[in-house]
Amino acid sequence: MAFTLEVVGKGFRLKSADNKREIDVSPAQAKAWQEVLDRRAREQGLKNSEELLANVKIAVPEKGDSQFKIGKQYALSDADTMLMIGGNVQFSNPDLIHAYHEGSLNPDFVLVPTMQPEGAPAAIDAIKAPASTPEGRKQAVETYLGKHSGSVEERTNAAVALMESRADFGSPELQAPRLKEIMDVLVEPYEGEDERRSIVDALTQHSWSSEPADGNAPDDKGPNEKNLDDKGMDKLIAEHARTAYGLR
Structure with missing residues (x-):
C-alpha cells in the first residue's frame, strides 16, 4: 500500500x-x-x-x-x-x-x-459553537453520520472528516474531548465487539494530519501549539476505546 x-x-x-x-x-x-x-x-x-x-x-x-x-x-x-x-x-x-x-x-x-462528505461543515460549526451543549453536539454528529450509514466503513470514513477538522473545534484544549464525543456517537449503534474494534482499527490506521490548532506553521513549536499529531491521535483513540468501550 x-x-x-x-x-x-x-x-x-x-x-x-x-x-x-x-x-x-x-x-x-x-x-x-x-x-x-x-x-x-x-x-x-x-x-x-x-x-x-x-x-x-x-x-x-x-x-x-x-x-x-x-x-x-x-x-x-x-x-x-x-x-x-x-x-x-x-x-x-x-x-x-x-x-x-x-x-x-x-x-x-x-x-x-481530501473528500469531505456532505453535511460535515454544518456539523463542525455545531461542534465548535461557543454556546454548544453536549446534547446539541451529539445531535449534530448523529444527524451528519445518519447521512452516511450505508456500512460501518462508510460511517467511519464520514466520521474521519469531522475528526480531521479538529483545528476548528475552538481552543486547543477542546480537541480531545470533542474527538471523544465524535467517537462515542460513531460507535454507539454497534454493540458487537468485532464491529467496534473494526472502527477503532480503522481510526488508528488513518494517517492523521497535524495542522496546528492555533494556525502556526507546522515547524513553529510556539507555546500555543497544542494540537494532536498522528501519534497523539492514535494514543487518544486507543485509550478512549479501552476506557469507554473495554477494547484492548
Missing part, C-alpha cells in the same frame, strides 16, 4: 498505511521533492506546494500500487477515484506508476483529493 507524504519542519517523511514504518528523506531529496510539488501545484492551478498540501494528500506508491488501489486505500468512491485519476495529469496510464525506492529524487507523487 502507498506511503503518505508528511511535512516535517522544512522537510518530508513517508508514513506507511499501517503507521508502522516511517522514512525520513534526505535534505537533497527534500529540495528536489519541493520543486516537483511546486510544479504539481502549478499544474493544478495553485500557487505553490504549500497551497497544494492544504488541499490534497500525497501518496507515494509501493510495489504493486496503481491509482485505482490508492483510491481504495484512501476510501474514495469509484467516482472520486476517477476524478483523482483525471487530476493526476502527469500519468499517461493510471497503472503505470513506479514504486518508491530509497534516495529517489523524483518519485511518482499521486495527488489524492
Whole structure:
C-alpha cells in the first residue's frame, strides 16, 4: 500500500498505511521533492506546494500500487477515484506508476483529493459553537453520520472528516474531548465487539494530519501549539476505546 507524504519542519517523511514504518528523506531529496510539488501545484492551478498540501494528500506508491488501489486505500468512491485519476495529469496510464525506492529524487507523487462528505461543515460549526451543549453536539454528529450509514466503513470514513477538522473545534484544549464525543456517537449503534474494534482499527490506521490548532506553521513549536499529531491521535483513540468501550 502507498506511503503518505508528511511535512516535517522544512522537510518530508513517508508514513506507511499501517503507521508502522516511517522514512525520513534526505535534505537533497527534500529540495528536489519541493520543486516537483511546486510544479504539481502549478499544474493544478495553485500557487505553490504549500497551497497544494492544504488541499490534497500525497501518496507515494509501493510495489504493486496503481491509482485505482490508492483510491481504495484512501476510501474514495469509484467516482472520486476517477476524478483523482483525471487530476493526476502527469500519468499517461493510471497503472503505470513506479514504486518508491530509497534516495529517489523524483518519485511518482499521486495527488489524492481530501473528500469531505456532505453535511460535515454544518456539523463542525455545531461542534465548535461557543454556546454548544453536549446534547446539541451529539445531535449534530448523529444527524451528519445518519447521512452516511450505508456500512460501518462508510460511517467511519464520514466520521474521519469531522475528526480531521479538529483545528476548528475552538481552543486547543477542546480537541480531545470533542474527538471523544465524535467517537462515542460513531460507535454507539454497534454493540458487537468485532464491529467496534473494526472502527477503532480503522481510526488508528488513518494517517492523521497535524495542522496546528492555533494556525502556526507546522515547524513553529510556539507555546500555543497544542494540537494532536498522528501519534497523539492514535494514543487518544486507543485509550478512549479501552476506557469507554473495554477494547484492548
